Amino acid sequence: MKFSSFMYLAGFGVKTILFRQKKPILGTVIVTDKCNLHCKHCSVNNITAVIHPYGQIKQEMQQLYDMGVRILFFCGGETFMWQDSGRNIRDLVIEAKQMGFMIVNVVTNGTFPLDLPEADLILLSLDGDRERHNAVRGDTYDRIMENIAAATSDNICFYMAINQINKTAVRDVCALARDTKNVRAVSFNFHTPYPDTKELALSKEEKAQCCEDIKYMMKQGAPVFNLKSAFRHLINNSFPTPCHQCVVMENGRLSTCGRCIDVPDLCSQCGYFFVAEYTLLFRGNIRIIFEMLKTYLKYI
Numbered sequence: 001m002k003f004s005s006f007m008y009l010a011g012f013g014v015k016t017i018l019f020r021q022k023k024p025i026l027g028t029v030i031v032t033d034k035c036n037l038h039c040k041h042c043s044v045n046n047i048t049a050v051i052h053p054y055g056q057i058k059q060e061m062q063q064l065y066d067m068g069v070r071i072l073f074f075c076g077g078e079t080f081m082w083q084d085s086g087r088n089i090r091d092l093v094i095e096a097k098q099m100g101f102m103i104v105n106v107v108t109n110g111t112f113p114l115d116l117p118e119a120d121l122i123l124l125s126l127d128g129d130r131e132r133h134n135a136v137r138g139d140t141y142d143r144i145m146e147n148i149a150a151a152t153s154d155n156i157c158f159y160m161a162i163n164q165i166n167k168t169a170v171r172d173v174c175a176l177a178r179d180t181k182n183v184r185a186v187s188f189n190f191h192t193p194y195p196d197t198k199e200l201a202l203s204k205e206e207k208a209q210c211c212e213d214i215k216y217m218m219k220q221g222a223p224v225f226n227l228k229s230a231f232r233h234l235i236n237n238s239f240p241t242p243c244h245q246c247v248v249m250e251n252g253r254l255s256t257c258g259r260c261i262d263v264p265d266l267c268s269q270c271g272y273f274f275v276a277e278y279t280l281l282f283r284g285n286i287r288i289i290f291e292m293l294k295t296y297l298k299y300i
């Protein structure tokens with residue numbers, strides 16, 4: 001991260017904490033909900049299967065920038081399926097950087113060739129070892145590993161959603177993140193139980209065990225892009241929700257925090273680590289502030 005970006009983000013953090021501001025800093029643009037997979041835990045794929053046009057995405061990016069957003073995520077559906085008038089997801093990343101976003105990340109299922117050196121992080125969903133990943137995501141593990149080996153940059157961060165199917169594979173994914181070329185880190189979420197995937201939710205005890213596994217692997221040198229100080233809040237769902245510093249834009253509609261904001265009773269069961277990490281940070285939690293500084297400077 002550039003020093004000027006770091007200073008800008010630090011200044012935003014200080015103002016937010018001191019004046020209890022609710023201005024956003026992190027934005028996500030959903031480029032399409034079309035997807036080539038139908039993962040067992042996912043409730044947001046292929047609802048419309050529309051690929052949003054380039055002009056619309058550009059306008060949405062500009063709107064977020066004008067609101068003060070400086071950390072941008074592209075998400076889907078499958079982001080690598082996005083294309084319009086000869087442009088693809090890489091062109092969107094380059095454009096976002098030119099627009100002035102300081103950190104630009106792309107979330108992907110990793111089943112398409114990975115040529116995205118301009119992104120700060122490619123968050124690549126890996127949901128376990130071969131057996132458990134494939135149980136969640138269909139027979140894709142080997143293709144993903146081939147794409148990682150052939151990637152043109154080393155900015156990949158595994159992104160694992162932990163649920164009933166893969167809860168015992170946390171250590172495998174940590175070890176793989178540590179030992180695989182082109183992979184910089186791993187970041188976790190707990191399953192957020194939408195009404196159609198409630199059965200995949202973890203109990204408090206299961207979440208606690210996963211956090212123990214993550215902590216153990218951190219001690220073994222695994223590069224984990226999450227904050228240990230937030231774990232107990234994630235286990236107990238005791239962090240504040242929603243995150244007012246995060247917004248999502250999907251097809252012209254702006255939501256605070258996540259596109260899931262309108263799903264009844266979901267926020268009290270939220271499993272997204274970034275929500276816990278950001279809300280605790282902007283409440284001025286000292287341990288989170290120091291850990292966030294250390295972690296972000298290490299991986300971005």
Ligand SMILES: C[S@@+](CC[C@H](N)C(=O)[O-])C[C@H]1O[C@@H](n2cnc3c(N)ncnc32)[C@H](O)[C@@H]1O
Binds near residue numbers: 041107159
């Ligand atoms: C919706 S996908 C879109 C991007 C891309 N298709 C992918 O799979 O990475 C974004 C991330 O959300 C995760 N996810 C989907 N449903 C979830 C849920 N109910 N709870 C937690 N994470 C979830 C996926 O595993 C993935 O890492």
Ligand code: SF4
Binds near residue numbers: 036043
């Ligand atoms: S690849 Fe991503 S968007 Fe597609 S079904 Fe799986 S989690 Fe959902």
Ligand code: SF4
Binds near residue numbers: 192260269
């Ligand atoms: S806090 Fe609510 S809106 Fe935000 S990600 Fe969690 S479930 Fe979605």
